Amino acid sequence: MSRDRIIQVERDILGKNERLAGDNRARFRADGVLAFNLVSSPGAGKTSLLVRAVVELKDSFPIGVIEGDQQTSNDAERIRATGVPAIQVNTGKGCHLDAAMVGAAYDRLPHLNGGVLFIENVGNLVCPAGFDLGEACKIVVFSTAEGEDKPLKYPDMFAASSLMLINKIDLLPVLSFDLARTIEFARRVNPQIEVLTVSARTGEGFAAFYAWIRKQSEKMKPVDMATAG
């Protein structure tokens, strides 16, 4: 006689990560920290973009950076050279940051109360889409040196992001990149996605990016006041 039995489970495979992401989100909210998860393929210019942004914003509010890479602490060193605190997370063989890694890295950053936390994910347009880190939203960085159809090839990432930053816009005159087509493809995948064009090299478009960050922080304010009682 068989002793086999069926056990009903009905549990999300990513349930543990989602719980930990919820904990992170609650901590960020309690500290009044606006957290962004920056995602892109390798080489789109996330770190260069962050270096410029933290230099230009660090006198306005506290900023911290969590850098995710499989190996090396090169990116965190580039951020620290600006005087902004940065924690490097090496994922080893892992292809994405998860909520536990971000929670542990946040513990090691100085207090950022009322400030902004930039989390630079591992350069990969696939895996990081599925792992919530507790961020307010994802920002996908896409460069004019890439193919216009990337939003269609990697739809999960563009669907999960609130803002698409099109970087290396200064290269537009020498490339055959079709900006309008890229935006049209991104909106097919995510009709709500906001789009800004920037150049981390020249600084073009960054004023609009900072205005977007301030708009996100205003959206957060009623919650701050509620938690402050």
Place this chain on the structure above:
Amino acid sequence: MHEMALCEGIIGIVEEEARKHSFSRVKVVFLEIGALSHAAPEAMTFCFEAVAARTVARGARLEIVETPAIAWCVACSTSIEIRHRYGPCPSCGSHQLQVTGGEEMRVKELEVD
């Protein structure tokens, strides 16, 4: 390959269930994987074998039920089945779609002894 991390998640769930229901061996793990989810079924099967070794799920078989991708078409005000995240709606051609199903990745049940 994030399927490795997903399989570690499955094993974590199976081990918790093993403590709760006192079983020592799992024969089949039934999963529900949405057509728009972040998991490729073939890669899941491949990674699961590696991750399950030396756990209560060693040698267990993965049974994957793929659930369809469903979206709400804003233009038609109706629920439709889609093939890709970027649509379009098969009846009106619109891309104004809100995905309502097909993103799930769940452990449904376990056959144990």
